[in-house]
Amino acid sequence: MDFKKEMRILCSWIAHFGDLLLRLLWHLVHVIISLFYFTLGIANALESYLISWGVLKRYRSLHVNKLRYLAIVVESEEAYETSKIIALLQWLADIGVKHVCLYDMEGILKKSKDFILAKVDGAVLYGETHENNKLLDQTHMTLEFASFCDGKEAVAKAANVLFMKYVKSGATDQNQKGHIFTESQMTEALKTIGSGGPEPDLLLVYGPARCHLGFPAWRIRYTEIVHMGPLKSMKYGSLIKAIHKFTRVQQNYGK
């Protein structure tokens, strides 16, 4: 009996030790990964400076006209750093990007849009002048500001618009099995409620992880999503690299 008890104690000790060993190993793996990312960060920073100084020839010619609409997703906590945002927009203006959408989850950038518009040379607000998604203004940089409420909540509002139309049209046959709405009708409904901006070609994410943080779903069907790292360590070279990489992307839209 005592032997069995001792064996049980021994087994529990072994299990406990094994568990401790696994925990240690897990932490070790994550330390190694952190070191890997740290090294990668240094390499990227170095490459970024080389691009900025024009050392790397392939980044000298940018076909920026391929990038018609750019979206920037900023982590809400970093969105308070308006000076960084303004510097970023200034870089984009220098590169020749004409249409930018700024997004953060909590709408912090939306609140400071007047300040940003005033600080960025010649920037105008994207709005009524750009009906039907036609990006007409080529002389100034047009800025659009979006937040989480322009995503799912906007879809719910648009759904109400469609529902009202559906009820008023009288086509309310309960047995109707066909499709009531089309995707183009949905796009129109989103425009009606003021959330129908164009689809960005490229979305740059400034934050800890590669994630679009609830950017309006309807507008990112075929958008290239690139993680740029935290806003506080943004670099001109990495911006050039991201745009250059985008201009070389081939899309076949399902074909």
Add this chain to the structure above:
Amino acid sequence: MEKDGISKSARLLWKLSCFFRKFIVSTLSVGPIPTHVAFIMDGNRRYAKQRNLKEGEGHNAGYLALKFMVYYCLELGIKHVTAYAFSIDNFKRSPEEVQRIMDLMVEKIEEELSEVDNTYSKMGIRIHFSGNLELLSQPTKDAVKKLMAATAKNSKVLLTICFAYTSTNEIVHAIEQTCQQKLADQMELEEPNSAGKGNHVVVKLADIEKHMYMAVAPDPDIIIRTSGESRLSNFLLWQSANCSLICFSQLWPAISFWHLLWAVLKFQRNYFYFEKKKKQI
């Protein structure tokens, strides 16, 4: 004798790799494990081209890769796996290729049902098909329904295969369903036009989400895309607000356990950040 030796060594190697994998899984399980992993299975055709395989062989290899991935997810304790198998936009491809994919699908389903294979059933995997299944041919539709019914009682892992799916179509479909339901509710109350009166909100966000194709599973924690592309291609746009998007340069049939491992490690690195974001919403 030689043959037997080879099979013995192969068996030993397999057992060793299984043990090693289990050890890695145990180590990984110390940290948080994702609940839902989604895959954008891109690169089957390029894989076939690179290896000079016959047309359609790439998709065959892709199916095998999915099978292995589901098995690895099961080992890791991931409860939900979603695979983007066929987009509505893929109907733009040549009719021959579309037909080949449909035939492959029916063939694999029949294998699963006729117990030639039935790996999924043995592993306790429930298979669910999401998407606009009305767009499929009748034989494909029948096969899909049969497989869903056959695996309905399994509960270890839910494998959702997005077939004839796009996220925008899913949103429109959810709105349609919601509107029809709201209308039916109002007709029961014998006030068919009350919805049109006033400007009060009738359709709520929760109603739409309830009618999504992907309402069967929680929002994904990780979306893995192969073949080096960095776009979502109209996949889970609605559900991926707080989701780690991971790209691998490998083509889908070349994906391995190590890729999944790396994705989970990346998820663990950003786990607390994503949890914080979910709470904000």
